[in-house]
Amino acid sequence: MANLKYIFISGGVISGIGKGITSASISLLLKSGGYTVAPIKFEGYLNIDAGTINPIEHGDPFLCEDGTEADMDIGSYEKFLNEDMGRDNFVTMGQIYQRIIERERRFEYNGEDVEAIHITDEIIDRINKLARKSQANIVVVELGGTAGEYWNVFYYEAARMLALKNPGDVIHVHVSYVPNPPHLGEPKTKPTQLSVRTLNSMGIQPDFIVARSELVLDQRRKDRFALFCNMHPEDIISNPDLPSIYEIPLVLHKQGLDGRILKKLRLPPSKKIDLTGWEKLVAKIKAKKSRTVEIAIVGKYFGTGEYQLRDSYAALFDAIDHAATYHNIAVKTRWIDAEKVERYGPNIIAKPDGIIVPIGWGERGAEGMINTANYARIAKIPYLGLCYGMQLAVVAFARNALGWPDANTEENDKKTKHNVIHLMPAQSAIMKRRAYGGTMRLGHWDAIVKKGTLAGSLYDTYNGYLNKKSGLTSERHRHRYEFNDEFVREFEKNGLIISARSSIERLAEIIELSPSLHPFYLGTQGHPEYKSRPLRPHPIFLGFLKACT
Secondary structure (H helix, E strand, C coil): CCCEEEEEEEEEEECCCCHHHHHHHHHHHHHHHHCCCEEEEEEECCCCCCCCCEEEEHHHCCEEECEEEEEHHHHHHHHHHHHCCCCEEEEHHHHHHHHHHHHHCCCCCCCCCCCCCHHHHHHHHHHHHHHHHHCCCCCEEEEECCCCCCCHHHHHHHHHHHHHHHCCCCCEEEEEEECCCCCCCCCHHHHHHHHHHHHHHHCCCCCCEEEEECCCCHHHHHHHHHHHCCCCHHHHEEECCCCCHHHHHHHHHHHHHHHHHHHHHHCCCCCCCCCCCHHHHHHHHHHHCCCEEEEEEECCCECCCCCEHHHHHHHHHHHHHHHHHHEEEEEEEEEEHHHHHHCHHHHHHHHCEEEEEECCCCCCCCCHHHHHHHHHHHHHHCCCEHHHHHHHHHHHHHCCCCCCCEEEEECCCCCCCCEEEEEEEEHHHHHHHCCCCCCCEEEEEEEECCCCCCHHHHHHHHHEEECCCCCCEEEEEEEEEECCCCHHHHHHHEEEEEECCCCCCCCEEEEEEEECCCCCEECCCCCCHHHEEEECCHHHHHHHHHHCC
């Protein structure tokens, strides 16, 4: 494609080093300079999407507006660029193989041997398809995993081939870890040297190294990188640990990374970049906070061996941070395993300023979540239930306020007489075939928010997520089970309010308790955490944190 430029971003030494944030930061800087930028993430695994991956294995799947269940880095693109991403921005090796096999079965290769070159061709086609659709000047291509992993070698080969066919239009940014062993007292460059050598062995010479480290990289380390990696010292960019990821674009810009990228791509320098909004955000994040609130998050995906994994609920923590910055408060989160609540009782939750029960699936830990929802109701602690947290709050209310001890979700008890949460009828046959992937109510769903309710006041007060003319809002969904309207009269008679319903199917979207029963008790079937952005926090989180103060 004429005039199209490509930036490949790879990782070295360890995974999770920050390629996604680096990709998002570079995209933001180039966009702020007047260029149209389209980011895309390539993953090496054979899953078709991230929806069937245990969040403990790979972090919280990010849910897009179009229903794509993607990698967390897609969420970073959305938050930094303030743009919706979708299926064209996220590719797995499973999708690549599936597409090639489907084409082979339809005889689209005209009897040729289907070989590795067809894989690289498909990868390049995906990149160019995104560029055409978004009319981008620059495509930022993030390669999942690290250099040297056998499962993503085709992505690197595609990068090499594009650079060969389009000299001067392709650059390669290598994000690598620079460890600082305490017993040595100095940063070590050797791991990155070996990582760059791996790139060289695949025919790729990086144009930039973004060095991730605990501290700012000194000139000696930059000089050693330049010497042993065949680069200029000014192309070694320091990316130290910072209090907030939203400071990273400012740090990269201060070192002139975006200007040097444009120069190497033979593009005119940017007009004066306006990062005022971003600078104000960072200043507010760093500002002294008016007070601290404690939020207990009772979930089931925190544990990984002897460690706790923040990434399992990455979008949730981001949404909390966005709202906290808006209110100028500090938030201390306490992570509680739902199975421990089930085992030891809700008293282990103690008296936090607020309680969140987030997304989840299946029976494990569900009783602990139900006990948590009931505990928050009785103790009058602000409660926010997200998807499963909403469903199990309905179960808790049915058991403890309506007197139906057998009440449950059909997901966990198919024989209950009070299936207050039930399977969507159209899904029953699909579920019997164990066809789980991509069978849910996914993506954005319009809903009518009832005026005079807590939800209505939140969307009205913190405008931007509600169409005032139509009264419609839209949230992203990722679930199969729904509130069972067969029981709605009993619920409403006892103070549980359906404050939002989908505009077409009339499915319950948001439930809440009457203000006479509770100061803030709200559950949403949708996922507001995936729509929240640093410069535009979500109304539900803004309202929840205000209630917590």
